[in-house]
Every structure is written in structure tokens, then in C-alpha cells.
Amino acid sequence: MAARRRAVVRSAAPDVKPGRIRQAQESTILEAAEKVFARAGFAGASMSELALAAGLPKSTLHYYFGTKEALHRAVLANILELWLEGIEAIxxxxxxxxxxxRYIHHKMRLTAERPDASRVFANELLHGAPQIGDILRGEMRSLVRRKARVIEGWIRAGRMAPVDPLHLFFSLWAMTQTYADFEAQITAxxxxxxxxxxxxxAGSHVESFVLRACGLLEQAERGQ
Amino acid sequence: MAARRRAVVRSAAPDVKPGRIRQAQESTILEAAEKVFARAGFAGASMSELALAAGLPKSTLHYYFGTKEALHRAVLANILELWLEGIEAIxxxxxxxxxxxRYIHHKMRLTAERPDASRVFANELLHGAPQIGDILRGEMRSLVRRKARVIEGWIRAGRMAPVDPLHLFFSLWAMTQTYADFEAQITAxxxxxxxxxxxxxAGSHVESFVLRACGLLEQAERGQ
DNA sequence: GTCTATAAGTTGATAGAC
DNA sequence: GTCTATCAACTTATAGAC
Structure with a gap:
């Protein structure tokens, strides 16, 4: 009843915030989709499965996102934001x-709290980043290279051991994300x-491992 | 013509090594399948695509391996062997x-020379290891824990810094395999x-990074 | 052993009633 | 905006001629 009235009102003069229903529905779908894509991958997830997880009919998903690919892209866009966040600590x-x-613990928290997000992202990278390759080569590349120059500055100033900054990032991402992406191996x-x-x-291990590799832990602290 | 004669001979009394054709065909199929599964994942690869890559009709693949799942398992079995190999250096x-x-360079060589193998393995882990979970919890678990005890011994003897041995393996695997699995991100x-x-x-970076983290590189060597 | 033809089922997507 | 019913295309797998 309420739904019917709202629909009538909206078609005349929307007094409720427009797109409120849309926003709520899209959130529901995106949340469910992250879970399903994480478990099955893009190809392994079917629209029926995605619809079932969202508690909606298949065609409603098509109504909001058009295609399965567009839905997947929307899930990835959400995740990329999270990804490029904590690096500002540098x-x-x-x-x-x-x-x-701080950066390590940000990444570890993300891995612990949003493992499905990590897995969706990993799956996309594993298959050559067909959907987000452009963003990686654009925004992400420039952001990471800017932060790499900061680390180079620290090294030149003798404030840490000479570690290749870009490869330091690769190692850091790999060491943290492995606890979500390859959880099956780790629990085994x-x-x-x-x-x-x-x-x-795991977080303590990664922290002391990286700090020691960067020459940022004194001898006396090694036994912690 | 030669093929026909061989067939006749074999059906009577096989003077050529039996299963020679089978072995050759299976190798062809497995090699092609590794490439296709690496690019598309298990769900994303179709039997037609796998057949096309092998240069054989679809039904020949079914004749040799039965189902798509069995073919995938065969590819994974090949890879697992490679995986548990270099750890004997410890x-x-x-x-x-x-x-x-030595172990790091073994892993890096594998990553460089067989990136597709790494990707098929990663995809399997990413989706919860449905096919090889048993092996991970059995053979692999006991092998890795045995090697972890060796490292514990080194630490107790003061021969290296106190690093959690199991997590050391997780970090090591992650740092090396990332160059195959997430190549898209790295090249971007x-x-x-x-x-x-x-x-x-990349190999030099991982080597010095890990050695420094394990307290196995002197101060003087840090600038290398 | 090899391959064409086809069965049986599932997929992503849409038309159209409500 | 929502959902049922349905489509054409594609999937894995197999039967049966060669």
C-alpha cells in the first residue's frame, strides 16, 4: 500500500529523496554480488545465483545494472576505492x-574485514584485469609512483634501508592479501x-618482517 | 597410412610401447589446458576452447579425461608436484x-618460467581449493610443518632472527607468486x-628483502 | 582411436503483464 | 518499479559412423 502510494506520488512530484529506493536496492545487490563473485569468480557466478543471493528476481538485477559485466564492474569500482585509501599514510x-x-595495519584490517572484496579484486587481476586495466594504468599507476618517490626520498636521506620502492609495494600487497585470497592454503x-x-x-608477523627488511627495527627489538 | 598400419599392428600385438599415443595426446591436451585455464579460470574455460587450443575435437578431450573437472584436476596434479619441489633446500x-x-630463486624461476601454472593454482586456491583441498590438508601440510621445524631449529640455535616459520612460508610464497598471479597489476x-x-x-629484491627480514644480511651488505 | 552430429541442460538477457 | 515466462545461444557430454 505504502509502496503504491509512493509510486503515484513520485510520478507526480517526488517529495521523498529521488532514487532512494534505487540506492537501497543497488546496495543490496552489490553486497550480495561481492560475496557470490568472491566465491565463484566472474564466469562461475550465474545471474540466477546472484539474484538468489540478493533475494530478488533475476530481471530486477538486469533492470538496475543492465548486464552481468556492468554489475561486476560496479562491484570492482567499490573495491578499488578501498584499495587506494590507506596509502596516504606515506x-x-x-x-x-x-x-x-600504519599502512600495513590498514591493509591487514581490510584483508580481515573484507576478504571477499580482496578475492573479487584478485580474481580480476588473475585474469588480466579486463575490466579495470585502464584504471590500474592510469590513476593507480600515478598514485603508486608518487608514493614510491616519497620512499626514495626516505632512502636517500638515510632514514631506511635501500629497498626498491615499487617492489616494496608489490611485496607488501602480496603478503597482506594472501591471508584473504589464498585462505584455503593457509588454513590447510x-x-x-x-x-x-x-x-x-599474521599482522604482527608482516609488520616485523617488513620493518626488519627496511632496516627499521633495531637489533634489540628483533627478539620481540 | 602409417597411422593406419600402427593401429592394425597394435590391435593384434603391440610391439610399440603401449600407451605411447595416449601419453603424447594427454601431454598435448594438458599443456594447452594449462594455458586456457590460466587465462579464463575453471568456469570461464569451455571445452570447445580447450579443444581448439589443443588442436583436437572436443570429444577427444572427453575420451581421454572424461569430464572437464577431471581434466582440470589433472592439470592441478601436474602443478602440485612443481610446487612442493624446491622446499627440500631447507x-x-x-x-x-x-x-x-636457493628456495627463493627456485620459486622465482618457477614463477618466471611457468606463470600459467602459478595462475591455475592461484585460481584454485582463490575459490577455496575444491579440487585439491585434501592434498593441501594432507601431504602439503605435513611437508610444510616439517620444514617449519627445521627453521625453528635454526632460530633456537641463533642462526637467524626469530621469524614465525609458517608465516615466513606464506610471505615467501605470496611475494614470489605475485609476479605471475597479479602480473596485470605489476605491469600496470x-x-x-x-x-x-x-x-x-624482482628476484634480487625478494632475496635481499627476505634475507634482511631474517637477519641474514650484514649491515655492510645492505647497500648492494 | 577419432570425429561428426546431437542430446539435454543451463546461461544471459528481454518482453510484457501487473 | 517488479516479476513471470520465455528466448536464442551456448554449455557439457555422449552416441555411433568411420
Missing amino acids: QPDAEPREALT VLGTQLGPRAMHR | QPDAEPREALT VLGTQLGPRAMHR
Whole structure:
């Protein structure tokens, strides 16, 4: 009843915020889609499965996003934002040790809290980034290279060991994301699920591993 | 003509090594399948595509492997062997620095020479290891834990910094495989293809990064 | 052993009633 | 805006001629 009235009102003069329903529906669909795409990949997820997960009929998904590919792109766009976020900790006048520690923990938190996002992103990269290649070669490339120059500055100033900055990023991303992307392998080897305790241990490992590799942990601290 | 004669001979009394044709055909199919599965994933690869890549009709693939899933399992089995190979460098009486260096370069060589194998493996892990989960929780788990105890021994003997051995493996695998699995991201950031020169640079980075993190590089060597 | 032809089912997408 | 019913295309797998 309420829905009917609203529809009538909107077609005449929308007194409720326009697109409110659309926004809510799209969020529902995107949230469900992230889960399904993470588990099955783009090709392995069917529109029926995506619709079932969202609790809506298939055609409603087509109504909002047009094609399966467009829905996938929308999921990826959401994720890319998260991705390029924490890197801002790396600033010329920041303390290298503190900046790297913050960035690592940002990445580890993301991995722990949004593992499905990580997996959707990994799947896209694994298959050659057909949907987001342009963004990677554009925005992302320039952002990362700008941050690499900051690290180069730290090295020239003798504030950390000489580590190739771009490869430092590659290693950092790989070490953190592996706990989401390859969780199956890690739980198999550990023999336990990746709960909060295991993820905390993983975070400590990555932090001290990277800091030591960058010459940012004193001898005395090595035994921690 | 030769093929016809061979067929007649075999049906009577096979004087040629039996299964020779089978072996050759299976190799052809497996090699092509690794490439196709790497690019498209399991769900994204169709039998027609796999057949086209192998230069054979679809039904021949079914004749040799039965189902698409069985073919995929066969590809994975080939890869798992490669995977568990180089870890034998880690022996109690080996020099930690030399052993780790050898293992890293083994992994990097594999990544450079068989990127498609790495990608098929990554795709399987990414989707929860439905086909090889048993092997991971069995053979692989016990092998890796055995090697972790070797590293624990090195640490107790003060021969390297105290690094969690299992997490050391996770980091090592992630840092090396990222150059195959997420090549799209890496080439986007580098702005160049991953040729032999770039892979050599990557190998040097991973080696010094890990050795420094394990306290196996002297101060004087840091500037290399 | 090899391949053409086809069966049986699933897919992404849409038309059209409500 | 929503959903049922349906389409054409494509999927894996197999039967059966050669």
C-alpha cells in the first residue's frame, strides 16, 4: 500500500529523496554480488545465483545494472576505492617506521574485514584485469609512483634501508592479501580457521618482517 | 597410412610401447589446458576452447579425461608436484642464508618460467581449493610443518632472527607468486612488460628483502 | 582411436503483464 | 518499479559412423 502510494506520488512530484529506493536496492545487490563473485569468480557466478543471493528476481538485477559485466564492474569500482585509501599514510615528513606500520595495519584490517572484496579484486587481476586495466594504468599507476618517490626520498636521506620502492609495494600487497585470497592454503597448513587471533598473529608477523627488511627495527627489538 | 598400419599392428600385438599415443595426446591436451585455464579460470574455460587450443575435437578431450573437472584436476596434479619441489633446500644442517636463497630463486624461476601454472593454482586456491583441498590438508601440510621445524631449529640455535616459520612460508610464497598471479597489476604500475630483466630485478629484491627480514644480511651488505 | 552430429541442460538477457 | 515466462545461444557430454 505504502509502496503504491509512493509510486503515484513520485510520478507526480517526488517529495521523498529521488532514487532512494534505487540506492537501497543497488546496495543490496552489490553486497550480495561481492560475496557470490568472491566465491565463484566472474564466469562461475550465474545471474540466477546472484539474484538468489540478493533475494530478488533475476530481471530486477538486469533492470538496475543492465548486464552481468556492468554489475561486476560496479562491484570492482567499490573495491578499488578501498584499495587506494590507506596509502596516504606515506608522506615525505612522516616517520618511515610509523607510516609503514600504519599502512600495513590498514591493509591487514581490510584483508580481515573484507576478504571477499580482496578475492573479487584478485580474481580480476588473475585474469588480466579486463575490466579495470585502464584504471590500474592510469590513476593507480600515478598514485603508486608518487608514493614510491616519497620512499626514495626516505632512502636517500638515510632514514631506511635501500629497498626498491615499487617492489616494496608489490611485496607488501602480496603478503597482506594472501591471508584473504589464498585462505584455503593457509588454513590447510595452519590446521585452524583464520579467526581474529590468527589474523592478529599474521599482522604482527608482516609488520616485523617488513620493518626488519627496511632496516627499521633495531637489533634489540628483533627478539620481540 | 602409417597411422593406419600402427593401429592394425597394435590391435593384434603391440610391439610399440603401449600407451605411447595416449601419453603424447594427454601431454598435448594438458599443456594447452594449462594455458586456457590460466587465462579464463575453471568456469570461464569451455571445452570447445580447450579443444581448439589443443588442436583436437572436443570429444577427444572427453575420451581421454572424461569430464572437464577431471581434466582440470589433472592439470592441478601436474602443478602440485612443481610446487612442493624446491622446499627440500631447507635442511637442518644447511646454511640458512644459502638454503633460503636457493628456495627463493627456485620459486622465482618457477614463477618466471611457468606463470600459467602459478595462475591455475592461484585460481584454485582463490575459490577455496575444491579440487585439491585434501592434498593441501594432507601431504602439503605435513611437508610444510616439517620444514617449519627445521627453521625453528635454526632460530633456537641463533642462526637467524626469530621469524614465525609458517608465516615466513606464506610471505615467501605470496611475494614470489605475485609476479605471475597479479602480473596485470605489476605491469600496470611498472609501465613495462615483465621481461627477463624485470624478473631478475624482482628476484634480487625478494632475496635481499627476505634475507634482511631474517637477519641474514650484514649491515655492510645492505647497500648492494 | 577419432570425429561428426546431437542430446539435454543451463546461461544471459528481454518482453510484457501487473 | 517488479516479476513471470520465455528466448536464442551456448554449455557439457555422449552416441555411433568411420
